């Protein structure tokens with residue numbers, strides 16, 4: 001088990017696209033307390049953006065719902081972010097996580113969200129139950145500051 005977090009925040013937002021930027025900035029401001037590099041912070045923002053967007057457009061299919069966000073950081077400079085929805089859930093997680101896989105029929109999405117989350121963080125886990133919802137947990141460890 002991980003130690004007690006040094007700091008923690010929780011945020012609940014309506015599943016509206018306009019709130020994606022709000023969530024991204026809020027988590028970014030929280031993680032900035034660790035004084036990460038510009039690149040570390042921008043990677044984290046990208047990963048958060050993909051997860052929140054997925055919750056809104058896939059989890060709730062663009063309809064009403066709440067996106068639950070929890071962020072913590074620890075004294076080893078790691079940040080753990082959970083992004084959860086109580087939406088439709090994912091039938092086949094392994095398939096969904098494959099690069100270029102998208103369930104979007106419109107051809108507007110690239111199917112790269114999970115790949116981005118994976119490459120811009122140090123750990124990604126996906127828990128989901130059809131009809132119950134999805135929880136994404138991402139961990140990013142910032143390098144030691146000189």
Ligand SMILES: Nc1ncnc2c1ncn2[C@@H]1O[C@H](COP(=O)(O)OP(=O)(O)OP(=O)(O)O)[C@@H](O)[C@H]1O
Pocket residue numbers: 050054055056058059060085087088089090096097101102103104108109110111112113114115134
């Ligand atoms: N929160 C979620 N709830 C339900 N299904 C999801 C959720 N997140 C992802 N998925 C499913 O996983 C698929 C892959 O997600 P991913 O983010 O990799 O690609 P995308 O959202 O389709 O495209 P892109 O992110 O490139 O715009 C989605 O098409 C969707 O079917």
Ligand SMILES: [Mg+2]
Pocket residue numbers: 050053054112113114
């Ligand atoms: Mg996506």
